[in-house]
Amino acid sequence: MRGALTAFLATLVAGVMAIAYAQDIKSDRSIKYRQGALTTMSWQFGMLGAMAKGERPYNKDEAIKRASYVAELSKLPWEGFGPGTDQGAPTKAKPEVWKEPAKFKDLQDKLMAETAKLEMVAKTGDEAAFKAQVGATGKACGNCHDDFRAK
Numbered sequence: 041m042r043g044a045l046t047a048f049l050a051t052l053v054a055g056v057m058a059i060a061y062a063q064d065i066k067s068d069r070s071i072k073y074r075q076g077a078l079t080t081m082s083w084q085f086g087m088l089g090a091m092a093k094g095e096r097p098y099n100k101d102e103a104i105k106r107a108s109y110v111a112e113l114s115k116l117p118w119e120g121f122g123p124g125t126d127q128g129a130p131t132k133a134k135p136e137v138w139k140e141p142a143k144f145k146d147l148q149d150k151l152m153a154e155t156a157k158l159e160m161v162a163k164t165g166d167e168a169a170f171k172a173q174v175g176a177t178g179k180a181c182g183n184c185h186d187d188f189r190a191k
């Protein structure tokens with residue numbers, strides 16, 4: 041009997057902890073996670089932007105390395121926009137993220153398609169094509185920010 045009660049209490053405690061953990065993930069940790077992922081992606085993409093603009097010398101190997109990072113990093117932020125993460129820490133995500141999930145998802149897919157192409161183009165070593173693809177990728181960032189990120 042006592043064993044059963046202990047087992048029951050242990051289950052209950054585990055359940056409560058799981059709920060607390062889920063709520064924890066939902067708000068401030070998710071927001072910090074997605075902002076960190078976006079900031080990291082932006083750092084790497086910014087280096088490629090500088091290269092495309094001639095502010096940094098074009099270097100094929102560096103372009104390949106950073107473009108492959110950006111292609112991977114562009115997959116990461118989105119799991120940080122789960123249900124209920126519209127508040128809990130300072131955020132610039134607009135309510136539209138949760139009101140228009142299909143459109144938001146479509147813009148993520150477009151970014152990932154552009155960053156995959158960016159990596160491919162970087163590998164060809166074609167500088168002009170690389171510059172054009174940096175521009176196309178930057179547009180995919182802006183298209184989403186226009187509607188889903190507050191100024």
Ligand code: HEC
Binds near residue numbers: 071134189
């Ligand atoms: C599918 C939509 C979407 C795409 C595509 C997108 N972003 Fe964002 N971005 C957001 C949203 C929403 C926020 C606001 C996040 C928040 O504050 O919680 C944001 C925030 C940011 C931030 C600020 C992070 C912080 O610390 O507050 C940076 C930097 C950023 N994005 C860079 C980029 C770059 C660079 C690209 C393209 C390579 C890009 N984003 C593509 C939606 C997008």
